[in-house]
Amino acid sequence: MTNLGDLEVFARVVATGSMSAAGRALGFSPAVISKRIKRLEDRLGTRLLQRTTRQISLTDAGQGFYDRVLGVLAGIEDAEAFAAGRSGEVQGTLRISAPTSFGRMHIAPHLTRFMAAHPDLVLNLTLSDAFTDIVAEGFDLAIRIGELSDSSLVARRLAPVRRVLCASVDYTRRHGMPQTLADLEQHICLPAHNHESWKLEGPDGAVSYRPEGPLITNSSEVIREAVLSGAGIALRSTWDIGPDLRSGTLLQVLPEWEGSRNLSVSAVYPSRQFLPAKVRLFIDYLAGLYGPVPPWEQ
Template identity: 40%
Template sequence: MDRFENMRIFTKVVEASSFTTASAGLGLSTSMVSQHVKQLEERLGARLLNRTTRRMGLTEVGRAYYDRCKRLLSDLEEAEAAVGRMQVAPRGDLRVNATPVFGVLHLAPAVADFTARFPSISIEVMLSDRIVDLVDESFDVAVRVEPLPDSSLVARQVASCRMVICGAPAYLKKHGMPRTPADLANHNCLTFTGTSYIRGAWQLGSSKAEALEVSPRGNLRSNNAAVLLLAALEGQGLVALPTYMVGDAVKSGRLRTVLDDYAPPPLTIRAVYPHGRHLSAKVRTFVDFLAARFGREAQWEGRPKTSGTTAACQGSRKHRGKGAIHVKKAA
């Protein structure tokens, strides 16, 4: 008799607390069920069940063996299900959440290509700055840059990006190039006021591997990073934004990065989904697609054009509308 079949029948007998009840559920005769259990006990050389005419119970060895059997059978079932999923074309409705800027600039083109490749999947994309509750709000996947607050979620890295400080060439020509974080006090800094990994205080590194926190000052604040990006492109000041937002502008020279020697650690972009024993084909396929599309060096991470030390960027360091700037070591 097959060993896994013996184990499966043994667990059914334990859960039914009766050979007769288990045999009815399994569609086997009581004598056949008893034979399976007997063969297990003979192979193991140990009694698994104490049986009387009125009741049946597990021995101490039987309890330990039952627990192991449950785990093994569960793993076997999951392995077989995984093979089955590989043979099934992904289909169904998929609800995806992402931040507005990443969603518009990068996720939307990816979704268009994905639905063209997998027409049996219908996608609803919802964009929001807040961190949604995937389970309560019925989202299958979220694409997030923020640190993960919920350890029950499964997260897979699909890309990385950097936070950079940058400004338009015309702005740098007029107001000069900051060489240290303290020089930001002489610049108009465009700041973010929302709740996001893009913070009002700018997180920087240093040559001594110390974390620095800069409290910038300027005449424009917004809870929408796109507003700050447009202002920076118009030469209104310096802005600290992720490369997935400013990468194209930096590569084309419309923006130039500054203080590159003080860059903070890279950010991680993740596909996040609720934990499930069996990941659906549609979610698995979508996450695999994002990882393949963005996993290599992302297009926004091309080498930036820095401002250098040219005379054109050595203009006046004075700019109206600013105040003292506070630089401190981050905790």
């Protein structure tokens, strides 16, 4: 009988497109991955993958085998999820990717209660502002903020995101308060590190404004600290600066204009025929924490 582990290795190689990426996801060296694939092919008596120096592709036999392997693996995980749901307990490791600031502010403080409710589950939380390929890197789910593009991933909306233009009291005292969008040309703006345009909605509908500023950084948290210290005007999410707005440390600039209303905090996970119990439990937990009116808006 074929080793089920070899089937998982094969499926991961196909999903990631390389043996090295599959090895990183599964914790094996590329040499071990290659050996496992060869063992599987030898047992089946057919070549499943075409290998070149640049890419890996499925043979006709490999494609048919892959389609059936996905069903086998899904059935096994479905059975495990069913048993876990029946017992009320989940085990193993849940690998989660989340943006740095949001993870620190709105996930980390709530982990204790979740871990206490599921003592046999290990949480592996990676915080990064870089885009994460959750399939290639072996994550069970990712928390993403923004407009979700069409993909093979399944997404569940957890909370709305509201973004506002803001500046410190000190900045507005020194530079004044802009009255129109055109006035921003005379002010110091602090764009995001990727210098994308600000997508705004207001009295004139949806507009796109490309801010220019003297600060370039790859860190969203640096922009936050810069606006707090009076360096300029920024477009920030209320989940990030809500307490500063409430305390009066930051003032909302041009309040009739806000960021795109299509943004949300979402949980995304690989498209499968079912949702593993450990993933479902964590997503449900976050959804219960945030809700349609999240704490940072209250």
